[in-house]
Amino acid sequence: NAAPNIVYIWFDDLGIGDVSFMGGDLPTPILDALVSEKSVKLNFHYSESVCSPARSAFLTGRYAFKSGLNAVIWPFSSLGFNEESNVLLSQILKDSASYNNLIAGKWHIGHDRESRLPHENGFNAGLYGVIGSEYWTPQLKRESLGRMDDNWGPEPFFSGPVQEARDALLPDDVVEMAQQYRLSTNQNGYGKATLVDVSDEAAYSEDLYVDEVKSFIAAQDDSQNPFFVYYSLYTPHEPLQQPPLERDGAAVDYSMCTDAFPSETGNCGDDLRCLYCSQIHYGSIGVQDIVASLRNNPNIDWSNTLIVITSDNGPSTPTSGEPGSAMPLRGRKAGVFEGGIRVPGFMIGGLVEQFTLDRCEYNEIVHVSDWYHIFVGLLDTVSDDYAPDADHSDLSVWDNIQCQCGGAVAQAQCNEDSQRRTELITMISCSGTTPFMHNTAIIKDGYKLIVNGAAGAGRFCPSRFRNAAGGLTKYHARPDTLYDTPNSDYYEQWYLGVRDRMDDSDLFDTVFGSACLEDLYQSDPNRTLIDDPRYPPFQYGAYLLFDLENDKVEACALNLNDPVYAAKKDALLAQLEIAALSYDAPSTDLTGQRFEYAAFQNMIENFDCEEPGFGRFRLPVAWADESQNTLDYETLWNIFVYESQKCDA
Secondary structure (H helix, E strand, C coil): CCCCEEEEEEECCCCHHHCHHHCCCCCCHHHHHHCCCCCEEECCEECCCCHHHHHHHHHHCCCHHHHCCCCCCCCCCCCCCCCCCCCCHHHHHHHHHCCEEEEEEECCCCCCCHHHCHHHCCCCEEEEECCCCCCEHHHHHHHCCEEECCCCCCCCCCCCCCCHHHHHHCCHHHHHHHHHHCCCCCCCCCCCCEECCCCCCCCEHHHHHHHHHHHHHHCCCCCCCCEEEEEECCCCCCCCCCCCCEECCEECCCHHHHHHCCCCCCCCCCCHHHHHHHHHHHHHHHHHHHHHHHHHCCCCCHHHEEEEEEECCCCCCHHHCCCCCCCCCCCCCCCCCHHHHEECEEEECHHHHCCCCCCEEECCEEECCHHHHHHHHCCCCCCCCCCCCCCCCCCCHHHHHHHHHCCHHHHHCCCHHHHCECEEEEEECCCCCCCCCEEEEEEECCEEEEECHHHHHCCCCCCEEECCCCCCEEECCCCCCCCCCCCHHHHHHHHHHHHHHHCCHHHHHHHHCEHHHHHHHHCCCCCCCCCCCCCHHHCCCCEEEEECCCECCCCCCCCCCCHHHHHHHHHHHHHHHHHHCCCCCCCCCHHHHHHHHHHHHHHHHCCCCCCCHHHHCCCCCCCCCHHHCCCCHHHHHHHHHHHHHHHHC
């Protein structure tokens, strides 16, 4: 079959500094081996800064804010991609070339109505969680994974065989409520998505997902139909938990983690980075098994198979209480500095081996929304529903990858200006209803403008105010990264440390180099400026402009009092303001929105200090009436923080 087999795998919150093939201090031998030869390493792979927008951008082929989803979806949310104006990649593949499509893992682009669920959007098999999942059985029971097969019916998540363990875990009135309302914001049916049997108290979610993928692959014969596997790991998203010590009856070797982060006990002990390493390693074993199953199936043409492995957004770092790393990039998950949106990624498979002479370091921009168009562009015939927007219609990213990675002859034929991506836009909002509130950035022709980027340091929305003209919503600046400023400790430990681990100074300069930071360090022997947070290039502000061509870690903001840079900022800001008008907001189910607020209120009322993180918000014991639509998200977040502090005290 001319249509290729496509496998898209992404980790959840995996940062640039979390993989050793990008110079990170955390060993990832399995991923390193996969990317070691005949591969394309994507050194400038960009996504969105948080989960839901990233997934929506991938599956719709649009920037997240143009897909209708530019905020995180919470369990009782009526947010979701705009299904009225978007046809998902899975549906296009199915309609264009009769693909068999499997989803495994995290969905997270809408679950308040059936039209936003996988089975209504081209997937005909899979095992998934509408929000995400957890790692171990007790959390899985609360999450309620949905299973898909070809026999759709009216059965919602909580009907069918509700496990005795669930009945024991939750009060009767909660179970009855869940059966009635399906943990959603309205009473629509879900199609057939029944509760997974997790009666085994030792069940681990990634094992369930990998087994589902491998079973699907084993049944494929691409001489009959091509297939699309969409596997969204939960790894290494919080909560930080020890993964299984055994797999398939054999002990799992975590020595690479304990060697890298030694402790007195000989195991990870209290070292969070070591435990984090263990989670990533275990998730990588599953990825390795999936790749092996693709290679070993005689009914699958490996030479016509394309595999992409990446991350949905940047990591949660120590500033948010987690041990992830985007070093040497600035920022983290939930922000639009490079560390929040530039993620590790690579391509492998027989289709890549056809044009790569060796491992290729691809140093042009690829955005997560580009994959939709890359995959569709590999088909001989395409459904009439395929309609690329202006942000993608004039690009030929796949052609540019091939000619850049195909050797000297191919490189000489590259028409870079017409093929490569030179700009991208990301907008993430606090409320989910209006873009351009915070975490907004545009990259164009080597420059990057960030608007209200420091707001990304806060969960939900920090304190805000409007300017006198009632224009842009601005935020109080705050530290946004592991290092408040790129000081000498950062320079020596992380900037130079990554350079040493990459063992290729030219590649380091291409991927991470910062001329202004190096000049400052070398010309400042007493560290007077580099260790002074008041040094102007290190300051935060509503607008930050960077020269990414020469400062890839965003160490030094350009002086906006300079007329040249002020004009550049104004031009990019004007483009953002025009782009904001393209925000594609889906119709709102007001009844569902009322349920959403009421549900959160009840979760607060049933706050449980014994549960980790957001698990402290237990399922509501009853739905409130419509008159209780009184709290906004920021208020709810403040209550959550307050209650958490009381627990910790």
